[in-house]
Amino acid sequence: MREIYLDNAATTKPLECVIEAVSETMRLEYGNPSSLHKKGIEAENKIKESTAFFANLLGASEDEIFYTSGGTESNNLAIIGSALAYQKTAKRIITTAIEHPSVGDVFTYLKGQGFDVIILNVDEKGYINLEELEASINEETSLVSIMHVNNEIGTIQDIEKIGALIKKKNPRTLFHVDAVQSFTKIPVSVRKAQIDLLSISAHKFYGPKGVGLLYKNKKVRLQNMLHGGGQQKNMRSGTENVPGIYGMYIAAKYVFNRQREILEHYKACKTYLYTRILNEIEGTHLNGDVVEVSAPHILNIAFEDIRAEVLLHSLEQNHIYVSSGSACASNKMSKSGTLAAIGLNGQALDSAIRFSFSIDVTEEDLETCVDVLKKQLVLLRKFTLGGKKR
Structure with a gap:
């Protein structure tokens, strides 16, 4: 039976052209990009080619692109790095109740370090209240961190409007955007949205795992978190992952060359x-919000009278793979902070399944998924959580 993978918001299957590019780079451009000889220059040129591409896509300059191990490191570097760099004059930092753990947990950590942490509420569809944001920003606010697309329900925040509001209220406040779920799906220009820091992860758009990117406005100061060889302008020491970086570039290039077709799919x-x-x-x-205005690749559905974990494993037995929440937490079956923030509680909080799509998904796959869901739910709903019949 064909495997039907509908958990692409967690990770995507690398493209064949990406696998080939990574393999070839490992085989041929294996030098250390910091070395001055030919092999080092060959590796460095792979990074330069990638950097030029990403800078152009984001509307940034090449010296504002920094490579990391992925979205989690990019988010940590952006938030902790800026918080520490500006803490002498500004110790208020702001985020939302529906952030990915790689942002939410960082704010929890910084609160424990004495920072004034403000958590913005969201409405039943996952949108922040701009008036609440404006009221929360003061002269001591160093950073606002808001994700572009929510990884569980697909809500898209208006980052251009948010960026304008932040800079109008306090031009010194930095704006960080977690664009891990939005990059390649929703247009973003760091200049137009007045973004100071932006995080990207390759494995969300058919690239390799273990590599990501942080855009940092050249005017922004960050305290570096890794000390050593001083690579990447002392911002992120350590020999660069040349095959991963080049693979991320190949993946992004492939998707952007076919973006309209892919988004329509x-x-x-x-x-x-x-x-x-x-x-x-x-x-x-x-x-979340209606299909037409939310992220095109994420669909979150609640199924009454059935626990998400039970339904997830029932689908898995039929070779259909979905998620019950954030990939960083779903294997622990913890309650979703996002679903709680939009007002779900009780059984509704434990009944949501996330379906997320890729270029490999066919209509036949989705037809099979619906057929299996209908059959399995008839069986599973014979018993509620309390053992009673529906």
């Missing part, structure tokens, strides 16, 4: 699955 998948589930399966409802 995501939207078609999401619309098809959403329409069939809500029309054909009782006791289901959408978490």
Whole structure:
């Protein structure tokens, strides 16, 4: 039976051209990019080619691009690095209640270090209140960190409006955007949105795992977290992951060259699955905003009278792979902070399944998914959490 992978917000399958590029780079451009000889220069040129591409995509300059091990490191470097760099004059930092753990947990850590942490609420669809944000910013606010696309429900924040509001209220306040789920899906220009720091991770768009990117406005100071060889302008010591960086570039280049076609495919998948589930399966409802205005690759559906973990493993037995929340926490089956923040509680909080799409998903895959869901839910719903029949 064909495996149907619908957990692409957790990670995507690397493209064949990416696998080939990484392999070839490991085989041929294996030198240390800091070395002055030919092999070092060959490796350095791979990084330069990648950097020029990403700088152009983001509307940044090449000296504002820094490579990391992924979204978690990029977020940590941006938030902790800026908080420590400006702590003598500004110790208020602001984020939202629906951030990825690599942001939310960092704010928890900094609160323990004495920072004034403000957590913004969201409405039932996952949007922040701009008036609450504006009221929270004061002269001592060093940073606002807000994700572009929520990784669980797909809500898209208006980062251009948010960026303008932040800079109007306090031009010295930095704006960090976690763009891990939005990059390649939702347009972003760091200049237009007045973004100072932006995080990207390759494995969310068919690139290799273990590599990411941090855009840092050249005017921004960060306290570096790694000390050693002084690579990347002393911002991130350690020999650069040349094959990973080049693989990330190849993946992004592939997607952007076919972006319209790929986004239309995501939207078609999401619309098809959403329409069939809500029309054909009782006791289901959408978490987040309507399909038309949320991220094209993420669909979060609540299934009444069934625990998400039970449904997830039931689908897995039929070779269908989905998620019950953030990939960084779902294997622990912990409660979703995002779903709680949008107002779900009780059984509703433990009934949500996230479907997320890739270029490999077919309509036949989605048809099979719906058919399996309908059959399995009939069986599973015979018993509620308390053992009673529906």
